[in-house]
Amino acid sequence: MQAAKNIQHYRQRMAKLQPLIALFILCVILSFLSDKFLTVTNVWNVMRQISVNIIISTGMTLVVLTAGIDLSVGSVLALCGAITAGLLKNGIELPSSNLYIGFTIFGACIAGLAAGAVLGLFNGWAITKFKVPPFVATLAMLTVARGLTMLWTKGFPITGLDSKFAHLGTGWFLGVPLPVWVSLIIVLAAVVITNKTVLGKYIYAIGGNERAASLSGININKIKIAVYSIAGALAAAGGLIVTSRLDAAQPNAGTGYELDSIAAVVIGGTSLSGGRGTILGTVLGAVIIGVLNNGLVLLNVSPFWQQVVKGLVILAAVIIDKANTKSE
Amino acid sequence: MQAAKNIQHYRQRMAKLQPLIALFILCVILSFLSDKFLTVTNVWNVMRQISVNIIISTGMTLVVLTAGIDLSVGSVLALCGAITAGLLKNGIELPSSNLYIGFTIFGACIAGLAAGAVLGLFNGWAITKFKVPPFVATLAMLTVARGLTMLWTKGFPITGLDSKFAHLGTGWFLGVPLPVWVSLIIVLAAVVITNKTVLGKYIYAIGGNERAASLSGININKIKIAVYSIAGALAAAGGLIVTSRLDAAQPNAGTGYELDSIAAVVIGGTSLSGGRGTILGTVLGAVIIGVLNNGLVLLNVSPFWQQVVKGLVILAAVIIDKANTKSE
Amino acid sequence: MLVADNISKKFPGVTALDCVSLELQGGKVTALIGENGAGKSTLMKILSGVYTDYEGNIIHNGNIVRFKNTRDAQAKGIAIIHQELNLVPGLTVTENIFLGCETLSPLGLLDKKQMRSRTLQLLGRLKLDVSPDAQVESLKVGQQQMVEIAKALLHNAEVIIMDEPTSAIGDKEVKVLFGIIEDLKKEGRIIVYISHKLDELFTIADTYVVLRDGRFIESGNMKDVSHDVLIQKMVGREITTGRQKTNVEKSGELLSIEGLTLFKNNRQTAKLLKNISFKLHKGEVLGIFGLMGAGRTELLETIFGLHAGRATGKILINKKECSITSPAAAVKAGIALVPEDRKKDGLVLSLDVKENISITTLHQLLTAGMVNGNKASSLAEEYINNLRIKTSSQKQQVKTLSGGNQQKIVLAKWMATNPYVLMLDEPTRGIDIHAKTEIYKLISQLASGQMGILVVSSEMPELLAIADRILVMSDGCITADISIQNATEDKLLTAAIPKTN
Amino acid sequence: KSNTTSSKPKKVAVIVSTLNNPWFVVLAQTAAAQAQALGYETKIFDSQNNTATETDNFENAISAGYNAILFNPTDADGSVANALEAKAAGVPVFCMDREVNSVNAATSQILSDNYSGCVSIGKYFVEKMNRQGKYAEILGLVGDNNTWNRSKGFHSVVDFYPGLTMVAQQSADFDRNKAMEVMESILQAHPDINAVFCGNDAMAAGAYQALAAAGKADNIKVFGFDGAEDVIESIQSKKIVATGMQFPKVMAKTAAIYADEYFKGKRDFPKKMPVAVELVTQENVSEYTGYGKKDQ
Ligand SMILES: Nc1ncnc2c1ncn2[C@@H]1O[C@H](COP(=O)(O)OP(=O)(O)OP(=O)(O)O)[C@@H](O)[C@H]1O
Ligand SMILES: Nc1ncnc2c1ncn2[C@@H]1O[C@H](COP(=O)(O)OP(=O)(O)OP(=O)(O)O)[C@@H](O)[C@H]1O
């Protein structure tokens, strides 16, 4: 019994630990190849760069745990970033009833986040109410949100934002970049949610066996809608950071982010069929990808070779995991 | 018993029929909005345009039926197209042992298809031998194959191919464009495989209940590897057609095709969790997407609005399905 | 002749088998007996090539064999009916029966005609009335289990292992199966038969082998042992079976069903349940008997809000009408359902014992809005002890529990909610005789409180043992309402047989 | 024939390589606006940087009965087949900004010469750097031949000066955000660089953002290419050193006017009409605005 318990704990630790081994090996190799890699500034640099993916992937993890998927994160990020930027710069004008509403930075950010949550809510609504497969529902949202972004920005970046807003993406606090703080807080919140709250337990149950979960009296739809809304809001949060770092909202921002974040989730050991996985695993997945991108540039690998190397390393990273967890 | 039987057939017909209804509605609307839509030339147009996606999606369907996924189709398409084009134009030169191998059109095509099969084989190998999740394995291949394409083409399109080669993409036979013939043949083959062969049954069994399948003595790995190889070869076939239509192999051809083809599969009613779905459903899915793209262009919808409309229509199409099949 | 020689098998945290030896002769039915988790299924999985890493030897017709996989074992003429259904839901009956050994036409294509006609033969032999083209998922558990049996018969193997083949089927089907087993005996096949229904063993088996905690206890001839001796051997000490409580004082009415009707789907008018009405009182155990396909599961599911939209009629709890449109609503209203198919409907296999037990009561385990791990553990601990659930720890995945112990987990998670109305659909399916008596005790304890209990069972003795009153159903109608005092097996049966007209 | 068709207004299609970069949005919208002003029904087709999609657009445009195509190709070689298809269907094609490598596919090509544009940037770069120092180059999409035209033009000058060493050459896919992140990482490896040349203005803006955040904006010179609005502003405010101004509006308008003349019966168009790329520096920036000269 005791032995068994230990094995259990050991396994669980493993499950989280595995990507760590791959990451460790990667870092060792890189720090051998480039003396610039393990410098303080570069570490913060990498952290800042991956913070956005971490934020998005946290939401994605919740979605994937329910055996769902969210392809719309990239466009939602773009749209919400653009909304915030637009409101900051131009506010809302209704020439008809000659009305003008200006927005404080805070107000604009809240608006952006709210927009993200609403878009996510739509996803969840289509998925639960009409039983549309998550892949299709969020694919539709991917196109729609991108189109709306183009319409809202007319295809041009919204630039020249309030300099204080740039602080969110570029500022530091206690020697740590603000985006890193944000991602840190979000990750902590998500860890608590998944491990300690009813919502978290239900998410795992739904992903594990939806039928059994609903027969246990869980309101599947409510949970799913909540999860997709959270994912949307987090994508929006990513959008705010990207916008403020660039001091511009790009109409084509976030293109292809869905793959990056799903990759982080899966490399982190979460199963796309739902029910098993951890937030921390996802974080490690995101870090691996980020470190890789950074390393390839530091080593000035030719753009031609980069993709080849990147693909192989990711494959290797996952194989290392599996090799070490095969035992079960 | 009789009753049960009827229910069965009814259901099965339904499963195939549903997207048809959505498609029908779509066509009716479009032909009202544009007199150009239902013209002979335009119909062949659409058919030719979707043939590539149909070919790729056929392979994708097999993969998804085994509860897998193949994100690498786009890059594989590009790489194999480039390989064929390169061999056609330059053959293989080994200055060292001053050797030169020229390629006939047929030879070059075979080489391209073989390359596709091999890349697919790698996917299957990583997935079965190392238990890498299909998403990661094929994502890695997506990057690697793209990189290899860049290396092989040095970033420039390979043009000025044998004019006979262009025939494959642009020629007609019995009043039907050749690409349409190719896709037709491939679809028929796939329908036979899924319905009439052991391979097909095993594909469904693996997707439906992998454990039961292996307890029944099925060699899961062999089947999976076969399926991914087929998918790779079909992606390559798509690459040949694209290349010959353009009379040029583009380094960045096929970018984002993975989403298009998965969309076709899912809209066609195949479940991403495997085990249920049909080739014909996928074909309908691809047709819906193709007709939609074509229609939006014929109608005077601005490019920005197009994306919004496209997303909404796809959503609507799937909702119509569900509405009609909800009963069960 | 098949011999298992000193076979041991360890799983992380458990020794499932510990130097077990047994000898199986042709033309005989060997009964394999043991409590839940004794190691029966594990041993059989080794003999049939599912588990390939074990210590000890399998000796097949005198020479040592080591199966590489199940196909290998099949080739050596060993077929097994697994305890847990192993069918592909999306495929048809025919496709499932022939999975892995399809017959091909000269062209190398599937010979569907051939396979279909063989299937029809098998179904006929099993007197199973389903279409060979029906998707397996559209069949009821019982029907699915018959398909499993057909699948095993297909190979006409030399060794046929049956791991609780009758756990989900009614007496009629059991008789058919026994007939077939007799034939196989005459043909000199080796048959291993695992069941927790002892009386079955006495009718069909020639020899017995008892396992306890993964160890071989003893073997012998069925005719030399008595019912109680056998129980004593498998449990290790005396236990008393039989009826627990006698009279029931009917305090107020708890649940009342009025004119409940269920349509097959919202288009057609075909009814699965026809105008069902009955009452359940506080402290009452109401048994529901019927043959397979009578509509009992549908009845419970409908009360539980699973078929809202397809159903009409009133449900009153404590005389108050409540509209139950979803399981969530049912749970709020104080109804609990222990479903028929534990794997599909009862458990989240990827989660562990603790998480599965606490899933229904999480809201009562909160401290400061957070789920309190200790509360959850003590809850799980309580039921692991009460129901004697055999698990290596609270953190063992339920997937890896023995069949019977999984069933106990499902019971536990619903008892934890202590509802007004507890509905049990085949509650002791696959549960060993000892645990059964435990559960009977529990049921009567619960009933002695405020709770009312609905028990669906295909085992008459079970109902007669625990119920205060028995409803009999036959194709969607209640055909009899018999109080326990004047309930007899043949009364129940006559009421259960559908009137053919 | 002319009077049968002249009954209903002629239709002009604008097929543009992509719309997810403002420069092309300007090109497409100006062309469409101009054609409309000349009294034609117009529609913009987005090829999404994919030559196969472009082929679809051509087929659809032709079968939808458009009478002329104002064309911004996705690829000099890959798009030839498309242009030829239009020609075969009797639809004149007028190329804008990018050329198609074929003498007779297009009726006329109004081109912005990326190569020589970057040659002049290269010259100015050398001058500003006093022929020595370390620099990084940020490329566009590796699979896009304009990426290489620009890079080659730049290097055709700069590589003659041994004092100038390129310490990093990375791709950022013409994307502002990618450019920023690539720049951040390059700065880690080479804090001591003196300049960065970017394949387009979006990337220049992104690179500048990274430099500004790292407090290096003043001692590292940023060079871009395109003449995008915000980069012109940045040059005015002395943030970015120089960019190559292409004239999308000019090219678009010319193309539309040619189409108009074609309908009116004119046939002798210059096969190629180069529109020179002008170097925009902090000295002469006052004459320019986004995507063109002030006076346009
Ligand atoms: N895959 C596994 N991983 C870990 N433990 C396992 C696994 N399979 C079985 N066990 C354990 O091995 C023991 C024997 O299990 P087995 O299924 O053989 O019991 P059984 O005799 O068939 O019980 P039942 O009558 O309930 O079917 C049980 O304690 C079970 O928990
Ligand atoms: N999915 C289904 N498709 C077709 N018929 C069904 C389906 N589900 C139930 N039925 C039919 O509804 C009736 C009631 O079945 P049900 O299983 O509820 O009866 P039961 O008495 O619970 O049988 P069991 O003893 O297996 O629990 C049967 O005629 C059954 O064949």
Ligand SMILES: [Mg+2]
């Ligand atoms: Mg068992």
Ligand SMILES: [Mg+2]
């Ligand atoms: Mg039942």
